[in-house]
Amino acid sequence: LAEKIQSAIGKIAKKGRIDEETLNKGLREIKLALLEADVNYKVVSDFIKDIKEKALGAKVTKGVTAVQQLVKIVHDELVKTLGEKAEPLNLKSKPSVILLIGLQGSGKTTTSAKLAKLLKKQGKKVLLTSVDIYRPAAMLQLKKLGEQISVPVFLEENEKDAAKIAEDALKKAKKEGYDVLIVDTAGRLHIDEEMLKEAKEIKERIHPDEVLFVSDAMTGQEAVNIAKAFDENVGMTGIVLTKLDSDARGGVALSVKGVTGKPIKFAGVGEKIDDFEPFYPDRVASRILGMGDVVSLVEKAQEVIDEEEALSMQEKLLSGEFTLEDFKKQLEMIQRMGPIKQLIKMIPGLSSQKMLKQLDKAIDDKKLKRIEAIINSMTPEERRNHAIINASRKRRIARGSGTSVKDVDALLKQFAQAKMMMKQMKKMQKKMAKKGGKF
Ligand code: GDP
Numbered sequence: 319l320a321e322k323i324q325s326a327i328g329k330i331a332k333k334g335r336i337d338e339e340t341l342n343k344g345l346r347e348i349k350l351a352l353l354e355a356d357v358n359y360k361v362v363s364d365f366i367k368d369i370k371e372k373a374l375g376a377k378v379t380k381g382v383t384a385v386q387q388l389v390k391i392v393h394d395e396l397v398k399t400l401g402e403k404a405e406p407l408n409l410k411s412k413p414s415v416i417l418l419i420g421l422q423g424s425g426k427t428t429t430s431a432k433l434a435k436l437l438k439k440q441g442k443k444v445l446l447t448s449v450d451i452y453r454p455a456a457m458l459q460l461k462k463l464g465e466q467i468s469v470p471v472f473l474e475e476n477e478k479d480a481a482k483i484a485e486d487a488l489k490k491a492k493k494e495g496y497d498v499l500i501v502d503t504a505g506r507l508h509i510d511e512e513m514l515k516e517a518k519e520i521k522e523r524i525h526p527d528e529v530l531f532v533s534d535a536m537t538g539q540e541a542v543n544i545a546k547a548f549d550e551n552v553g554m555t556g557i558v559l560t561k562l563d564s565d566a567r568g569g570v571a572l573s574v575k576g577v578t579g580k581p582i583k584f585a586g587v588g589e590k591i592d593d594f595e596p597f598y599p600d601r602v603a604s605r606i607l608g609m610g611d612v613v614s615l616v617e618k619a620q621e622v623i624d625e626e627e628a629l630s631m632q633e634k635l636l637s638g639e640f641t642l643e644d645f646k647k648q649l650e651m652i653q654r655m656g657p658i659k660q661l662i663k664m665i666p667g668l669s670s671q672k673m674l675k676q677l678d679k680a681i682d683d684k685k686l687k688r689i690e691a692i693i694n695s696m697t698p699e700e701r702r703n704h705a706i707i708n709a710s711r712k713r714r715i716a717r718g719s720g721t722s723v724k725d726v727d728a729l730l731k732q733f734a735q736a737k738m739m740m741k742q743m744k745k746m747q748k749k750m751a752k753k754g755g756k757f
Pocket residue numbers: 420421422423424425426427428429505560561562563564585586587588589593
């Protein structure tokens with residue numbers, strides 16, 4: 319999806335300004351990309367309509383290119399659709415009740431424990447309960463998780479009325495002065511009337527402060543129908559998006575939020591109990607666009623380097639032919655611009671998290687100064703061809719830069735790795751260009 323949007327935006331960029339025809343064409347491609355990513359059709363339509371109004375209404379600000387303007391508009395609209403900022407839990411009653419609903423496997427039981435730990439850390443006295451009367455293993459699973467985080471789990475293993483268990487748990491929570499009761503429910507693999515009825519009955523009998531719909535980020539198009547069914551038949555106050563650590567396309571966030579209008583409050587980002595965080599719409603928007611903090615950075619970059627300079631730098635980076643001399647020039651530019659990670663995010667097509675991680679390892683901001691000192695101590699010829707640097711030169715370079723031979727070796731190794739990576743990226747870009755060629 320990210321590549322598709324980028325390629326669509328890239329095409330608009332070549333025209334240099336946002337006229338209606340170009341905009342229509344670009345947005346059509348963005349729309350196709352979103353649909354291909356299984357975002358609900360209506361959500362996509364609303365989204366595109368919003369962008370179109372904004373993009374057509376907006377003048378291209380002086381000093382900013384049309385592409386930068388459109389990126390910002392698309393990004394802002396994504397953030398807006400996703401809900402601007404993370405909404406906290408709304409816990410008013412004592413004890414407060416949180417009911418988790420969703421399909422089997424969506425992550426309800428895991429999320430129950432994650433939430434319990436989070437609230438416990440906030441100093442709340444938390445009680446967990448499972449009303450999954452169909453699978454004894456599910457109750458056992460919660461019991462084990464509760465032990466892990468030292469949160470008591472209320473169970474009635476022989477009770478066959480799920481709502482009754484929930485009521486009994488609430489009674490206990492009241493009597494024993496708990497602040498929060500978290501109710502983990504049973505789910506089916508598919509939307510099922512009985513399951514919805516049961517969830518609704520539990521809800522009516524315990525009056526939860528929060529009904530959180532747990533949605534698996536990897537569900538794709540189906541997520542919309544599931545969310546809709548739960549919202550219409552049970553009702554929900556918020557959404558937890560799980561498995562955001564997977565390669566999920568982020569599209570589910572957009573459609574579930576769009577279709578229910580309910581805030582996404584938390585994100586599950588792994589199987590461990592601590593892999594849980596407030597939902598950050600701007601992060602997910604950036605992820606959907608695949609352009610990191612492009613919006614603010616492009617603006618910042620605009621102040622310090624002109625586009626041509628950036629483009630030729632990018633060409634060199636990706637050609638795999640850059641030398642330590644180029645490396646040094648880039649370092650100077652980067653230092654004017656801020657953290658290198660953000661710069662890397664800015665280069666179109668480099669959205670892959672894996673690449674970023676590798677690059678992070680290879681080039682660390684804190685080491686920039688030292689790297690620059692080392693390169694400064696090299697002769698121009700050495701900078702152009704680092705292969706000629708022998709052991710005695712390494713010693714002299716280290717002395718000259720106030721570093722050690724180990725540092726010089728490390729830099730040369732990193733440089734070689736970076737160069738390799740750039741070559742790989744170039745290949746990847748070519749591949750992507752081929753794949754995207756059907757536009
Ligand atoms: P339930 O059937 O809705 O109660 O789902 P579970 O809580 O049992 O989770 C189903 C599977 O998804 C388990 O293997 C969990 O470890 C896994 N899981 C839940 N949340 C996350 C998450 O945020 N990231 C990842 N990677 N796995 C998760």
